Amino acid sequence: MDELLGGHLRVLREAAATGRPPGRAELDDCRAAGALAAERGASVRALVEAALALAESVTPTPFPALRRTVSALMEGYENAQRSALRLEEAARREFVDDLLQGRADRLAERAEHFGLRLAETYVVAVARPAGVTGTGAVGVAGEGGKGGEGGGLAGEAEGTARRIEDALVARFGSHNVLVAVRDGMLVCVAPGSLTVANGEFTHHVRQAFAPGWRVGLGRAHRGPGGVVTSYREGANAIELGDRLGLRAPVLRAADLLVFPVLLRDRAAIEDLVTSVLSPLVEARGGPEPLLATLEAVFASQGNQTAAARRLGVSTRAVTYRLERIRRLTGFSPDDSTQRFTLETAVLGARLLDWPAHPLR
Incomplete structure (x- = not known):
């Protein structure tokens, strides 16, 4: 000295x-x-x-x-x-960007610097603030997508990420978590074995963001490619939640696996929606009230009284609408086979944003 x-x-x-x-x-x-x-x-x-x-x-x-x-x-x-x-933060941002995009240039060596052991299994959680439409990171069912920079976190983003990461590091250690901002969203990478980290991340998101935030949780995958996959699953879970009008603020990709499956055969799901639901276009008031009624009935396990409470209408109105649906489409939710067809068609309509976007 x-x-x-x-x-x-x-x-x-x-x-x-x-x-x-x-x-x-x-x-x-x-x-x-x-x-x-x-x-x-x-x-x-x-x-x-x-x-x-x-x-x-x-x-x-x-x-x-x-x-x-x-x-x-x-x-x-x-x-x-x-x-x-500043140099460390720049290196961290560059590393996270490369990791989530699957660029492998010295990835393992750089991961070691941040305490990540990429041979392990990791889960990626993606948090999106309220008032932002679309995740911007990826499309549903893996459809392309460079992120949009116009929405999401801005200005205080890095400070928010740093505060949340500091809290997680204090509890779990710097070798277990990596928090960063990407495509206007907050991203948390944690070992799949450390399931409590996702709950802690969500807790801090709830405190940092205004009501209306969403968190998408990818599934656990191994290696650098697994991190990319889990990130896309988390972002897609948020996108699916928006399209389907799901109310839950936390969406798990594992709970939504059926929807990407539906969209993989887009022609088939379009045919289903058109064949089953297109007669609803002729209904007075349009198809939207009838679609909302079907969604409420399915969410209430067929209980029309509970569905009426969800919709804010009388039970008689729900009964009338279901009868109207049966007459127009020939399908009734009271029949088990027809109920499955109707529910799948309604989900497909939400995924394809029908009838706002007419199908070919």
């Missing part, structure tokens, strides 16, 4: 002899010494104590000069710390 503070000592001796305060160049030398101390891993306390100890050898002690040199030492130290932090 003494070799770093030689300039500091010379400034003090000169000030004691001449009464002249240190100039800009001398203070810059002190700042450089403080930065070098930070780079070598010395603590700021050790740096200040060493500077004060050297000052004791100068008689009389020039306290105004001492105050300025110590201030410059600390300023250089803090600047070096901030610069190192």
Whole structure:
């Protein structure tokens, strides 16, 4: 430490002899010494104590000069710390971006720096703030998609991510979690064995975001490619929740596996929707009230009274609408086979945004 503070000592001796305060160049030398101390891993306390100890050898002690040199030492130290932090954050953002896009350039080596063991199984949670339409990250059923930058987190995003990550690291350790902002959303990567981390992440999202937020949880997958897959599943879960009008704020990809399956054969699902539901277009008031009634009945396990409460209408109105649906389509939710066909068709309609977007 003494070799770093030689300039500091010379400034003090000169000030004691001449009464002249240190100039800009001398203070810059002190700042450089403080930065070098930070780079070598010395603590700021050790740096200040060493500077004060050297000052004791100068008689009389020039306290105004001492105050300025110590201030410059600390300023250089803090600047070096901030610069190192910015570089670390930039490296982290670049690593997360490469990881979630599946770019493999030195990925394992860089993951080790952040404490991630990519041979393990990981789960990715994706959080989207309220008022944002669409995840922007990927499309349903893996349809393409570079993220949009116009929505989601902005401005305070990095600060929010840092606060949540700090809280998770304090509980689970830096080698277990990685939190970052991507495509306007908050992303958390955690080991599949650490299931409680997802709940803790969701807890902090609830506190940080206004009501209306959503969290999508991907399934556990192994390796770097598994992280990419889990991320896409989490983002797709949010997208599916929007399309289907699901109320739950937390959506698990494992609970929604049937929907990507439906969309893989788009021609078949379009044919189903058209064949079963197109007669509803002729209904007075359009198909939307009838579709909403079917959704409420299915969500209530066929209980028409509970469905009426969901819809805010009378039970008689639900009964009338179901009869109207039966007459128009020939399908009734009271029949087990027909109920499955109707429910699948309604889900397909929501996934395809029908009737707002007519089918070919």
